[in-house]
Amino acid sequence: MDNGQEHTNGIKAPSCDLDPASATVIAEICQRFDNDKHRMLDILRAVQDRYRWIAPATMNKIAEATDLTRIEVEGVASFYSFLSLTPKGRVTIRLCDDIVDRYSDLKGVTAAFEEVLGIKVGETSADGAFSLEVTPCIGMCDQAPAAMINDIVLTGLTPETARSAAEALQSGTAPETLVSDRFNHLSPHERALRQVDNNIRHAGECLLGPVPEDAGLVKALSMTPVQIVNQVEASGLRGCGGAGFTTGRKWRFAASETAEKHFIICNADEGEPGTFKDRVLLTERPHLLIEGMTIAARAVGAKEGILYLRGEYVYLRELIEQVLEDRRSRGLLGSDIMGKKGFTFDIRLQLGAGAYICGEEGALISSCEGLSGEPKTRPPFPVNRGYLGYPTVVNNVETFCHAARILDKGAAWFHDMGTDGSHGTKLFSVSGDCLNPGIYELPYGHTMWELLEIVGGEDATAVQVGGPSGAMIARDSFHRKLTFDDLATGGAIIVFNGERNILEIVEYYMSFFVHESCGYCTPCRVGNVFLQKAIQKFQKGLANPEDIDYLKDLSGTIIETSRCGLGMTSPNPILSTLQNFPLVYSAVVKPSQDGIRATFDIQSAIESARKIAKRRSYIFDRDFSQ
């Protein structure tokens, strides 16, 4: 990214009419989603898959079919990273550009793809065969570096395996065939496991140990909705996505709203860099998840649910579709579930399209409604007026899974695990510089030291807890406990050893927030760009001692005035490292000698003038003789 600003010349592709064949295809795609504007993301994804871009003429056609204006369609199409307003290759390779990938030779992998395909990152080959891109964390930090090749995932890449994959693609091999010659004969579950390892390192009592099928749902159906809510509330279960709101209370608020409809939405948009726990639950416990959503539906009186799957996990789409279909055929979804008269509930799968912000509750709802992933104004809260204005419960994958287990084993069983205020077990996604990256299901309350011993990361000098929106801690904080009240985390634990450059990590995380800010509010849209630029100054050794105060001051404004959780936490990589690694900053600052800003470089400032004049500057060019 340059300075984060567009340099368009304002010229758009010509608005030519669609050829009749394409017009028919677009009309069919819109028709498949009932010409419903609320299904805009599905429509645009389908068009993108079919044509590899959303052309201006296509947007006109979609607008006509869904009774929107063209600018409304363009607003959505231009928001999501996986939708494109310029033509992309038939095969789009998205290299995961997370800091963990960068520390696992992403550079070598990128070079291999670039060399074989003859294009650089950001380019599309002249024959329209390939596009090469980078994308933020795709949830594979335990097996980095990773890449998406259209809808499939390659993990644990090396320059050598990347080269052979690129060569195979170059010679016409279908992306699926890279996974297996027998891809079409494999079950969805086998396909997922051939692409991505689960890396379950420690199974706990709640989720990854043995789980009897639908035992919680059976018990829930013998209870009243109020009893279900009471039980979930008594268990002490709190949201596992990061914010930690009490689940029972959320359900109670939604249930107490009188409305024509209620909705249950599962947030499977885990985008926090370093988080990949939901990926494992979706692969290994999809029935438990749907069971939990069904119990929630019973508790709040919802008939419809949505499972919002992040676009990066598209490789799990057919697995989830199959589970939903299987449950419908067994009477576990649909009408009169398990023979319970009048209990109707079904779920649709909604795929995202590359936008971290959609993990935010309101933005997720906006996205489900076919809009750009912009957070909603609160109040009203989703439990009062959420999806399409109806009371809506939005919970994380892990939260629903826990709820199903609580209904089976009882509130006290869950409440007894963990610590005061942080009950039950938690899935930790551990990656980075440790011997055994992967998923650990542990009760709340372990210290960081204990966790590092378990994962083989005792050499750590820094640990990022809760991803970039969490905190970076140093060894003097490793005695602290993993609980909501001490080291809170949605699950991401990223371990860094003494070789790693803290400023480089911080700069990466700021670039992530700049990329992922929705842009709705001023402080998050603009302020994060300034923070990233300021960190770059430190990296280049051009910062003054006063710049440390500038970082704190600007961070304060962004946190205080931002509209949603993204901006309220995006300065955390800077603030937590300023607090826990102060020497990293103070060691590189230099007082300015004469009050001149060190960032001002006269040579680069006059470069464009020099080009226009086609001669050197008499005053500023060092070599006066020419």
Place this chain on the structure above:
Amino acid sequence: MSDNRRESSFVFTIDGVEVKAFSGQTIMEAADEAGVYIPRLCDHEGLRHQGSCRVCTVKAGGRSVAACTQPASPGQSVDNETASLTKMRRDLVEMLFHEGNHLCPICEASGNCELQAMAYRLDMTEATRFPYLEPCRALDASHPDIALDTNRCISCGRCIRASQDVDGKGVFGYVGRGIHRRVAVNGENLADTDAEAADHAMSSEVCPVGCIIRKRVGFVTPIGEREFDKGLIGHEIEEKRK
């Protein structure tokens, strides 16, 4: 409605001043009626509240909230013009200046510009600390009566809401994400849309800056006699209380 409103009225305070509000009113709506000015840029009378510029950030019950979207609540104590809030608001206004290309001396809106006026109100008189992003956005002069210079756009979206909700048209909309998010038109350029000079969205009161420009009427009001030459932004609201 009026009887109903009266029944559910209550009192809260802004900087110690008692303000009367009705159930469902936002902090800003109640403040405006009571003659207490809360700075704002994206909010405009007669348009839906958006809460995006964040200049109206106030402290209510210890929490920072946008006064334009936050409902007033009984007995609440709201901070508005404190040193720390004014400083944060000034930061936000500076961000908007640095995000676009705002060259007041050559801008036709100078003196009528709410961004400029807000900078004066918030005492933005020292050299700013932020880097300039210096975007390069093409001028759209395709329309016979209106020109768009989006280098001066502050993404307040007032034109979007005015066109949709007042004009019933939808000439404008947001495109892009993050720092690339910006206001665009419903077509190849403005001439390609159904925009008309008489639209509310095109009126000088809707665009707070010099982005939407009426052709052939530039500089009819001399500098010195313009809107904010008469008083600080917000003075009409504050005069209600005097």
